[in-house]
Amino acid sequence: MTLVLKQIDHDNLCHGWEWEVQDIDILAERVARVALGQYRHIAQILEGLMGTAPAGSAQHAADALKKLKVAKNGDPWHRDGWLFQMISWIAANQEKQGAVLAPPHIFHAHKGFDGMQLEISCDGKSVIAVVIFEDKATEKARRTIKRDVWPDIVDLEAGGRIAELTHEASAILERQQHLYPDLDIDDAIDRILWQEARRYRVSISIDDKHKPGDQRKKLFKHYDASADGDVVRRRAETMHFDDLREWMANFSDLVAEKIKAIANV
Numbered sequence: 001m002t003l004v005l006k007q008i009d010h011d012n013l014c015h016g017w018e019w020e021v022q023d024i025d026i027l028a029e030r031v032a033r034v035a036l037g038q039y040r041h042i043a044q045i046l047e048g049l050m051g052t053a054p055a056g057s058a059q060h061a062a063d064a065l066k067k068l069k070v071a072k073n074g075d076p077w078h079r080d081g082w083l084f085q086m087i088s089w090i091a092a093n094q095e096k097q098g099a100v101l102a103p104p105h106i107f108h109a110h111k112g113f114d115g116m117q118l119e120i121s122c123d124g125k126s127v128i129a130v131v132i133f134e135d136k137a138t139e140k141a142r143r144t145i146k147r148d149v150w151p152d153i154v155d156l157e158a159g160g161r162i163a164e165l166t167h168e169a170s171a172i173l174e175r176q177q178h179l180y181p182d183l184d185i186d187d188a189i190d191r192i193l194w195q196e197a198r199r200y201r202v203s204i205s206i207d208d209k210h211k212p213g214d215q216r217k218k219l220f221k222h223y224d225a226s227a228d229g230d231v232v233r234r235r236a237e238t239m240h241f242d243d244l245r246e247w248m249a250n251f252s253d254l255v256a257e258k259i260k261a262i263a264n265v
Contacts, residue, residue, distance in 0.1 A: 002027045002046075003091050008236070010217040013224055016201070016236040019091050028251060031086045032258035034104050035064035043101075046093040056263030064259045067107065068252045078108040080248040083255070084137035085114055088203045091237065092117060092133070099131070100176050102168065116168055117201070124180040127188035130169055131199045131235070132156060139244055141206050142219055153200055153226040165192065200227050203237035205244050
């Protein structure tokens, strides 16, 4: 697998995984192919299916390489956030266990949800839950969670963005209807309107401070106050970096090399 996922449980507060890079070259190639618009090929690989890798073109490469540029003012936050979303999407695919994921975002400025996953019943006839992603690449993990993530979740719990949530979930189900021919989309959409059907997946970069288990748990303090109920509603994912910005800069360069190699430019 591209990433090693270590399962972590923090009692009734939250549950989830720690991500570690198993092979950075493979990870960079898969992110490169997503940047080239080839996410379906990567999803198939992560499901254990073998297929012929799509060819790239000079035009695809030129467009993909633009995504790796930092802002004109030298600020790398948008680029790094997008790369982290791609890694999050790959991690989600590795442990989705039959769930259906929204495609990854192909550009930085997407204003919708960071990601979304629909949990499907074993008989393929209904949606059990909708999992809403919050992906954050930051050097200030706890402050970001307190100031940005918890308020977003509280708003969603109160019914905020419900039309957007319905729209996104409908689009996912329509794209995947061939896999679940017995699924009633309208009934499934009605189901996600109920609060208990909404689950959350908070994924965030961490440094040495929050790497120990007890400190990792403190990072997600008050998660249960933002989204109450069963712990299954609260997933917490982390990826450790010694130096987030340096790692992302080097990784971006590696992804660029992979894009050029795939497209033969």
